[in-house]
Amino acid sequence: GAADYPAAQPLAESAQADVSRLSNDGDVRIAYMPPATEFNYYIAIGEGIKAEAAANGVEVFMLAPQSGADINGQMGMIQDVITQNVDAIILSTHDEAAAAPLVARAVDQGIAVVIVNSDIAQFPTPVDAVVGYSQRNGTHALADYLVERVGDESEKVGVIEGQPGYHSTERVGGFLDGIEGHDNFEVVASVSGGWNVEGGNTAGMDLLQAHPDITLLFAANDYMIMGAALAAKALGKTDVMLLGNDGDTAALEEIAAGNVTATVNTSPFIMGQIALQVTLDALNGAFAGGFVETPTTVTDKDNVLPVLQNPDALYPKPSKAY
Amino acid sequence: MRAVTKRFPGVVANDAVDLVVKCGEIHGLLGENGSGKSTVIKTLTGVHQPDAGQILRDGTPVSISSPVVARELGVAAVFQEFSLVPSLSVAENIHLGRLPVKAGRVDWQAMRDNARAVLARLRVDIDPDAIVGSLSVASQQLVEIAKAIAANASLFILDEPTAALGQDEIAELHRVVREIKANGAAVLYISHRLDEVAELVDCVTVLKDGKVAARAGETEVNVEAIVGAMVGNVGDHYPKVVATPGETALEVTKLSNGGKVVDVSFAVRRGEVFGLGGVLGSGRTDIARIIFGLDPVVSGEILIHGKKVRLNSPADAIAAGIAYVPENRKFDGLFFNFAGIENMSVAAFGRFTRNGLLDLTAERSLTRELISRLAITPAAEERLVGLLSGGNQQKIVIARWLFARADILLLDEPTQGIDIGAKIGAYNLINELAAEGKSIVLISSDHDELIAMSDRIGIVSNGRLVETKPAAMTSKTDLVRAATAGETRQ
Amino acid sequence: MKAILKSPVLAPLAAWLLVALVTAITTPHFLDAGNLSNLALQVSIVAVVAIGSTVVIIGGGIDLSPGSAIALLTMVFAIMVKFAGIPLPVAIVLVILAGAGLGAINGFLTAYLRIPSFITTVAALSAFRGVAFMFNNGSPVFSVDPNLETIFYGTLFGLPLPLYYLVALYTVAWFAMRYTRLGRSIYAIGGNAAAAMLSGLKVKRLQFLTFLIAGVAAALGAILMAARLNSGSPNYGVGLELSAIAAAVIGGASLVGGRGNIVNTAIGALTIVTVQNGLNLNAVPTSAQNVIIGAIIVIAVGIDMWRVELGGVIGALMPNRKNK
Amino acid sequence: MKAILKSPVLAPLAAWLLVALVTAITTPHFLDAGNLSNLALQVSIVAVVAIGSTVVIIGGGIDLSPGSAIALLTMVFAIMVKFAGIPLPVAIVLVILAGAGLGAINGFLTAYLRIPSFITTVAALSAFRGVAFMFNNGSPVFSVDPNLETIFYGTLFGLPLPLYYLVALYTVAWFAMRYTRLGRSIYAIGGNAAAAMLSGLKVKRLQFLTFLIAGVAAALGAILMAARLNSGSPNYGVGLELSAIAAAVIGGASLVGGRGNIVNTAIGALTIVTVQNGLNLNAVPTSAQNVIIGAIIVIAVGIDMWRVELGGVIGALMPNRKNK
Numbered sequence A: 001g002a003a004d005y006p007a008a009q010p011l012a013e014s015a016q017a018d019v020s021r022l023s024n025d026g027d028v029r030i031a032y033m034p035p036a037t038e039f040n041y042y043i044a045i046g047e048g049i050k051a052e053a054a055a056n057g058v059e060v061f062m063l064a065p066q067s068g069a070d071i072n073g074q075m076g077m078i079q080d081v082i083t084q085n086v087d088a089i090i091l092s093t094h095d096e097a098a099a100a101p102l103v104a105r106a107v108d109q110g111i112a113v114v115i116v117n118s119d120i121a122q123f124p125t126p127v128d129a130v131v132g133y134s135q136r137n138g139t140h141a142l143a144d145y146l147v148e149r150v151g152d153e154s155e156k157v158g159v160i161e162g163q164p165g166y167h168s169t170e171r172v173g174g175f176l177d178g179i180e181g182h183d184n185f186e187v188v189a190s191v192s193g194g195w196n197v198e199g200g201n202t203a204g205m206d207l208l209q210a211h212p213d214i215t216l217l218f219a220a221n222d223y224m225i226m227g228a229a230l231a232a233k234a235l236g237k238t239d240v241m242l243l244g245n246d247g248d249t250a251a252l253e254e255i256a257a258g259n260v261t262a263t264v265n266t267s268p269f270i271m272g273q274i275a276l277q278v279t280l281d282a283l284n285g286a287f288a289g290g291f292v293e294t295p296t297t298v299t300d301k302d303n304v305l306p307v308l309q310n311p312d313a314l315y316p317k318p319s320k321a322y
Numbered sequence B: 001m002r003a004v005t006k007r008f009p010g011v012v013a014n015d016a017v018d019l020v021v022k023c024g025e026i027h028g029l030l031g032e033n034g035s036g037k038s039t040v041i042k043t044l045t046g047v048h049q050p051d052a053g054q055i056l057r058d059g060t061p062v063s064i065s066s067p068v069v070a071r072e073l074g075v076a077a078v079f080q081e082f083s084l085v086p087s088l089s090v091a092e093n094i095h096l097g098r099l100p101v102k103a104g105r106v107d108w109q110a111m112r113d114n115a116r117a118v119l120a121r122l123r124v125d126i127d128p129d130a131i132v133g134s135l136s137v138a139s140q141q142l143v144e145i146a147k148a149i150a151a152n153a154s155l156f157i158l159d160e161p162t163a164a165l166g167q168d169e170i171a172e173l174h175r176v177v178r179e180i181k182a183n184g185a186a187v188l189y190i191s192h193r194l195d196e197v198a199e200l201v202d203c204v205t206v207l208k209d210g211k212v213a214a215r216a217g218e219t220e221v222n223v224e225a226i227v228g229a230m231v232g233n234v235g236d237h238y239p240k241v242v243a244t245p246g247e248t249a250l251e252v253t254k255l256s257n258g259g260k261v262v263d264v265s266f267a268v269r270r271g272e273v274f275g276l277g278g279v280l281g282s283g284r285t286d287i288a289r290i291i292f293g294l295d296p297v298v299s300g301e302i303l304i305h306g307k308k309v310r311l312n313s314p315a316d317a318i319a320a321g322i323a324y325v326p327e328n329r330k331f332d333g334l335f336f337n338f339a340g341i342e343n344m345s346v347a348a349f350g351r352f353t354r355n356g357l358l359d360l361t362a363e364r365s366l367t368r369e370l371i372s373r374l375a376i377t378p379a380a381e382e383r384l385v386g387l388l389s390g391g392n393q394q395k396i397v398i399a400r401w402l403f404a405r406a407d408i409l410l411l412d413e414p415t416q417g418i419d420i421g422a423k424i425g426a427y428n429l430i431n432e433l434a435a436e437g438k439s440i441v442l443i444s445s446d447h448d449e450l451i452a453m454s455d456r457i458g459i460v461s462n463g464r465l466v467e468t469k470p471a472a473m474t475s476k477t478d479l480v481r482a483a484t485a486g487e488t489r490q
Numbered sequence C, D: 001m002k003a004i005l006k007s008p009v010l011a012p013l014a015a016w017l018l019v020a021l022v023t024a025i026t027t028p029h030f031l032d033a034g035n036l037s038n039l040a041l042q043v044s045i046v047a048v049v050a051i052g053s054t055v056v057i058i059g060g061g062i063d064l065s066p067g068s069a070i071a072l073l074t075m076v077f078a079i080m081v082k083f084a085g086i087p088l089p090v091a092i093v094l095v096i097l098a099g100a101g102l103g104a105i106n107g108f109l110t111a112y113l114r115i116p117s118f119i120t121t122v123a124a125l126s127a128f129r130g131v132a133f134m135f136n137n138g139s140p141v142f143s144v145d146p147n148l149e150t151i152f153y154g155t156l157f158g159l160p161l162p163l164y165y166l167v168a169l170y171t172v173a174w175f176a177m178r179y180t181r182l183g184r185s186i187y188a189i190g191g192n193a194a195a196a197m198l199s200g201l202k203v204k205r206l207q208f209l210t211f212l213i214a215g216v217a218a219a220l221g222a223i224l225m226a227a228r229l230n231s232g233s234p235n236y237g238v239g240l241e242l243s244a245i246a247a248a249v250i251g252g253a254s255l256v257g258g259r260g261n262i263v264n265t266a267i268g269a270l271t272i273v274t275v276q277n278g279l280n281l282n283a284v285p286t287s288a289q290n291v292i293i294g295a296i297i298v299i300a301v302g303i304d305m306w307r308v309e310l311g312g313v314i315g316a317l318m319p320n321r322k323n324k
Ligand SMILES: Nc1ncnc2c1ncn2[C@@H]1O[C@H](COP(=O)(O)OP(=O)(O)OP(=O)(O)O)[C@@H](O)[C@H]1O
Pocket: B008, B009, B011, B012, B013, B031, B032, B033, B034, B035, B036, B037, B038, B039, B040, B080, B387, B388, B389, B390, B391, B417, B419
């Protein structure tokens, strides 16, 4: 393939579909089906997929409900897409179990199914490939970075969770695992910010108000920490450390501007490129199945510039040249 | 108005109607229910646009494209359906659409003062700050009239202004209408109380089936002539038939509701029509409400066929064989989402339930009987009741209780707003019911009707039953005098 | 022509046929047998819930809570089956009872405490989902039971099972609204509550019952949802109440109360789902779908509003024998 | 006592004081100056939007679209300022006009095409957000303009700017509803549209205007939202319409129309936000918050419903001169 990706790790045997049943009929049409359009992250993955598809001359289209909560809507869309006999579905869902019967049907019909933005090696029904980063490892690395950076300084931590679910649990869990055993960290409160900027802003304001001694805020995604950053600034708390997860372009720019401290850059655009490449390789018989782990890096002011200086691997594009 | 025609889906409500109303004249517009009177009014006030014909004012054609234009042309109207906003105060309602503004602000004080002045002209005591929705129907009617008077119009239209009023209020209204006439304005007056009309108006135009049946001047202004023009010869207006009374069906003793009603006692026998008379607000409706289980009995007893009953809801009352025809059929009587059939059957599903299911065929044939017996328009079978005339609507509400086979009927202003023909129909119905051995409590503010149609009359004053007399020995003055006496005693 | 425009059943049907026709023309796979049973599956949940919404609307209320009730009930269902080991049939009965209980809360507040139903059910919209998040630490319960899926995805004589449920439930509901005292009484209280009370109907109890029925309908929807997704989640059913109300209203139910028709609600639901299906098959982005669906709701209701007048215009040209 | 219970202004105020008291007792930092201005900031957006909701409700309608309108308008605003380089003051004026335009769509469909406002605005709820997603490929626009933040976070004499906006807007709105013909006419059409029409009011135009006002209020809310988050996003404002309606209703506005009071709406909004703030300060999980807020809406409306009767009971004990 054109885009390089790390070697695949095997999936559990019951989770691996027989890739050899696939073939490339020369007129490839791929559906990209994220759980929602409301999360820009999935748009960024989609842009990566689109860019790579254009480079390879294949057709892709995106179909997703607006709201991530609309699982039922996504299932309807999967049904509708299966009806159309596409060649492959690049799928991300908030509810693997719900999708399982439909995924099984798609696989039966000879449609390649690649799960993207997931690290679940044990998908309930066989799929062709899983592409994504380890949620838990990402935020664990962020905690490691933090432990190293603050040394023995005592830190009061406020946590802004997403809506309860796999992503919030894994990310917060990875972070808490990482600071565990370091007694200078104390988690004073944990509230929900509902994954969005608005919720992050309110949560940040209330947290900093109720616990004026907080020195560090960790949010389970970049949007929430950006909202919290505005709250911190408004309250004059310029020395609170602010940590997120995702590597959203806007968050990277905030890091460059010094408004946010660090994030786990999971490079969604690149993840999308890899997902498409894996899909094509599978159709062409050049991919034998498995989990492809995509790279993550803890990004702060010191290493953010090179990322922003490579706008081709970002979506959305940075708002100015760096 | 010249050759004005107005059509509604399936109906020609006004068919080439000519009408001339002169300044300084009180012009009666009469006709049966559904003959198109209100439609004429609505055309003159810009609510409806005529399909054909012309409206002229002082000889020049005008186009009344909206109520705003009508108002600018000096037309003010009391509509048959209240045009009041229940959530606003009396003063604001009187000035609705013409709020006084001073220095860019609504002038609340001027509004109050002005409202007080207008109400004083009608000699009624209503607080301008009261919320209209909390007033009695009669008071609301007076506010509606005050609203039109306040507009100082040159054409003053009243569409059944007296339907909810008592004798005293009607007298005050007549006085004010004559004042208006004396000031040179034209008045167009609609009412189904023909005695009252005959007393007030200078000339009448009679409509029939949307057409002019008699022009102004063609009919003498007296009740007989008007009735003749409206419906032909009808004979006796109050065809009372005295039935042989049987044993006592309903008896109330020392009934009180903890409020207005105090120590009311009376008994009604089978086959008897017991009238409840009194001035507006004397509490007749309240007495009926207690008997129908709507308001609590605080002290006293209700006996049905000699047995003491506790009625905690209308359902209990209906089960005991009592029926109540409310004074406000629009809000308390009719289901506008139903056609006539469903409106008639709603209080007695048991009559057409077979094996636990509604038998719609039986429902249809049972109600069809009532439709022909009460001479209700056959359209009632299919049409939503909202599209039927007022008289037909009233008959449907009465028919509901015949359908339910109630044997004690509380009729609260049952002939309100229905035409003379329908009234006579209702009276015949009352006679028939009495003859069948049913007991009837008749509440009416039309004293002629009350005296003529009752066997005995109880006079209510301030919530007390002050006197009971045979109807034949009761005079109109008795009704009013007893009421006033009751007041002084308080 | 006039009859068609005025008939309560045919107008929504015509609207749906129009939508289906447009979809069939623009979409190659629309008339595939597979897609048609797909359509039946997709419509099933909203159509079942919409029975409850219609009953409440006819009774003069509104219910904004079924989406949240479904979230809560799928959680309860999934936990009962997966963690408490309760057998599927028993769990189904218990979920229906739980749904009736949720409906009873709305009904009690609305009918007996006289709080407007918009308020009680908005509060319930918030509260039921809140409670759903309290179970299982807010996490969805996945892979409940393999037999569960059969309830939704199973077929009988080649047709999807949900189609049978729909036919059965709609027949019962249509029959009940037309041929029972309860149904007729619900029309009456929605048309004029004061008059209904004066006609001896137990208005409060009837209004309470409409919400109870809506709760049961939501529970049936929850069972289908849990079966479809083989899971329970506090995130399920977001916005479902609006689709269900839209189905009722497209079918001619009036939010003023007293008017509405169960069968038309099914057609209303089908219209919404057909549009979505057509747009999905054409890969129209959700953003545009939202705009189109908004427009269709408005047009469908508009047609219903203007129908009488259109009929009137035509009626004026062709005098009708019936009206004398 | 009776007077307090019967007074339309004092009941919501008492309810709020009760809520604030409970919060102050349970929460150490509630009465901090910092938290009080925090409260002012938090209430500002919903309170501004609620002015529009109240006007629409008084006029007999309902507006479910402001949350989506805000999403769309923050996008429009952010794109104008950041990408089109339109100066901030000009952009603000344009956003207000755009808001009026969105309101005009709702108003046109409701007033002139006579589609029930619940339907038009549910459709708009779906459509406006759909359109919002069409801009900038559905991606939020961040870091719009550093000056933008000042609009929201700036202070004057030590008090947050939004407090001044609120006082100014509420004063104007209160005055307009009480002392202008427009305001009184809106009460009239909401109380009885037919009567208003017969009294020469231009009912359609007035109803149209209520939605236009709501659109402008949504635009002002969008400006505050964009300033608060220095960004525009198609995801903003989800559920805001329900909070705004709840604020109006807690403040005594009746969904039947014709009743409501602008000042009480502010108190209603404050009550909701105070509860949320208190719960957040006590780190109560969102799930429980949803339940509590649901309960508070029901109780607040309940108090308003029962107020008259409570007053009546007390009145029966203490006979009042006015009742003769
Ligand atoms: N808005 C309307 N739509 C359809 N038909 C109507 C409408 N208004 C009136 N009609 C019909 O027009 C005819 C005349 O009605 P109108 O109200 O003018 O009668 P009316 O003489 O005022 O009767 P009443 O004495 O009962 O008040 C009736 O058949 C009525 O059903």
